[in-house]
Amino acid sequence: MAEIFLPSYFRAGRDSADAETGTARLAVLLAVHGIVWTIASALYRSNLDWAGDMLENYTWGIAWQAGYHKHPPLFAWMTAAWFTVFPHTDVAYFALSVANALLGVCGVVALAHRFLPAREAAVAGLALAVSPIYTTLAIKFNANTVLLSLWPWTAYFFVRYIQTGTRKAALAMGAAAGLAMLGKYFSVALLVGLLLAGWARPAWRARLLQPQALLAVMAGAIVLWPHMRWLVDHGMPTFAYARDRMHEIARPLPAVAADMAVYGLVQVAYLLPSMAFVLLLAGHARGRAAKLMLHGYVRRSLQRDLWWLAMGTFLAICALAMVTRTHLSSLWGNTQWFAITVFWLAVLANAGVRLDMRRIPVVMAVYWALTLALSAGGGYLKAVHHDRLAMEPRQALARAAHDAWDRGTAQPLRIVAGNDKEARAVSFYARERIHYWDVLDPAATPWVTEADVRREGVLFVCRDDDAHCQRAASSFSGEEPMTITVHKTTWGIRMPERHYVLFLLPPGKPAGADVTTARMTAPVAP
Template sequence: MGWIRTIMTDFSLSSESPGARAGTLAASETFRLSMLLAVQTIIWAVGSWIYRSNLDPAADMLENYVWGIEWQPGYYKHPPAFAWIAAAWFKVFPHTDLAYFALSSVNATMGICGIVALARRFLPLRDALIVGLAMAVTPIYSTLAIKFNANTVLLSLWPWTAYFFIRYVQTGTRKSAAAFGAAAALAMLGKYFSITLLIGLGLAGLVRPTWRAQLLRPRTLLVLAACAVVLGPHLAWLVKTHFPTFTYADERMHETGGGHPFYLLLLYKVPYALIQLAYLLPALALLSLLLPGRRLAAAGLMLRSIVQPSLDRNLWWLSMGTFFAVCSVSLASRTPLSALWGNTQWFAIATFWLFVLKQHGLEPDTRRIVRGMTAYWALVLALSTVLGYVEASQHKPMAIEPRAELSRAARQLWRDRVGLPLPIVSGSDKEAKAIAFYGRDLTHYWDMYEPANTPWLTRADVTREGALFVCKSADGGCIQTATAATGSQPISVTVHKRAWGLRLPDFSYTLFLLPPAGWHGAGRPVSGAAPAAS
């Protein structure tokens, strides 16, 4: 409860309520702005679901789930936080696309709440909520946030880490030190790229004299201790497993063209910076629109502030420190930057902009903000509907894959032939993970190609418990491997999905059933053709 009270003090109205009437008006406006953020969460969950007939093309979201349900301290590609979050979410919510997009939207909103809490350290609550809305309408926290994975989990983790950093350098309390250390560790458990956040915060802290004095106190050792406690199990796992995540990162670096000449990497930072600015333009536009009669002047002032640290050096370094860290790490590692990697670094920029606007006497007017946000939401839902229908009617691969339908058909076949819940699934990557996700029974995923990638299961476990193997019918390599693993005859299944009143194309799959050891044929034979399913 102490931690909750600590955070809630930053959402208090006490500092902006000199009189009862003023306090009532402030509370009313605060409630209205808060409700806008809540509705934004719902709109983007529903809009994403309408637009996308499946979760994501690469099936990363399915992978999050099949990893997370194993509750491992690490996975061969990434640290574990985002997989744990997905697994915890689906302990409560149904295994549906809508529920998964709701997780993506809630994750983005948790990040917005962190931005509001951070802004509250510099601005009144009403203005902090305006900052949150400004960031909520950017692609960073909307269109680019609908795919929940190791990148987008940082949308929620980074702002709260920055918040606890600021709370520590401003107050110096033991609680804030421990909270900052724990938040920093959670950010690292989200993705190792969070080292750039910690470097950026450290840079900002060392550059600003009062913050530097706080960081150089012995109490900062509590930050390191808390960080070590939270990171400890993952670090032990890394040593025990010989750093597989580092190996994967090194492989990805070479795949994406690591080792570029320094001058080219330096030149690449120009388009990178411009793309980041483009992502932030909706926030700049919203803040400008709240200043009738001074919109162009406000926009110009915000753009100039990016290169004018003198307007507020604390917030400028908090806004830009991680940008410098990201670029420096890219140059040091000779790795080109993906624009998506930098999305999460802008947790303080809208706070800086609004602070500067208020310094110049520009006070936001929120009287028409409900009408504006309503028009924005209507546009989001309309575009989601149009684009979703177009994708399905044009038979775009992402829209027509019958992932949930395949899972229903495969699970029904297993129940009919084996008569038991499906314990394990393997085979073609996306298809096997889809079967594991879409279903009420807890089904584990096993990688038959690289068993070391799923160490929670061994070949002996698969033989003892039984498994269903699924292959795309055109995937000869998968069929050959599954045949050798099961020794059973293939079963052909054809499924399709329906969307927008359309019957979408058929997809053919080949299934293999490996009943559990000691099974005596409680159901129908495990080989032979299966009826087509829809």
């Protein structure tokens, strides 16, 4: 069994035919899986996410900045690039979320193939593909879920360097690590976890201490350089945001310890569908397989190299939580399990447990049917019970706001402001590129200046119950408010009407007040 853990290029002659066939079958399965989950997301959700992160991604991305006041820029760039090709619809956005998750699954397969034959590597990817981590929790594309695609590939290039030691592998490892940091600074947990795994194994440690490892540092620095320069030029706003967030959720050490216990149990629960997938393929040996997989969490001796790779990032996250006394959100750690199914399958192979690959099409077909049925049923019930997200008429509001602008001016709409979700919806569902401007915190949208607003004009979109937004819009624009009423219909059910207040400042018309006055006029948000 030891040869299973040799680098894949030593096995190329033996399983190249299996790899070619398996790759084609895996590609078909993943393509169908992606289509099913895109449709399921559209059936279950009649809007994008409640918090408006996905709308924020878009309005950030179309500005193409080297950084943004909350996060590094990669996920916003990905969103902007996607929508230069695809239409501005919810379905297209769900497809981006699914594509990101599937890219991560491919990274898991590539990582697994460094240790396992092609067919077992494909099973490792499919097992994670059916978990909530890479499906329901991945649909909200943001700074957390972008790591689903970045972390597995970073781990893959790490292992490739460990196994080969080449300069090319070192450069790829460093570039991948840099991209992970451009996704979210939380990727430092991944890097610490990989270093922990590398340091725990003597052969791996020796590779990390070779001079070629400095090439990885150089490649990572090159990838990060534009963002690092942006940070210096803009006064480190992302670090200030992270510091404020940590202060908001700092907790006593006993509470952090309790959080970690709950966090670990939730993570195990998220992985239960992946475990069930493997057990269904194990047939009559599923009892023994389940025992081995569960023991794997605490027994390094079952396969030491892969145990550290699978658990190193988990240990790093727990250590960081203790040091910073931060509440552990289960969503933060979902991306850490890129190697757990690889570890499981290696342990089962060492124990002589064989998987019946012929069951995969049937298992996946049943899973897809259940996914579509449950998504349709859940979406319909949300509409019947007037779920708050289902009721929001974001697309209808965007159309009505554009119609109001077209009636009031002869110029195209270039800038929109107001309540963040509502104004960003007007930007996202537009036919052309429209920038969102934060009138109360212009530093958050520095690509739009007050001079741009006065020259291009602006449309303020406020909820009818938000006097804060209306007062700021009225003060800046000096215009009379316009009230519009819109509603949406989903699953054939008419949702309750919503009312919004618009303020139209046409291009070139003098504004009523400057930004400072508008901020002073509006009350401070609670």
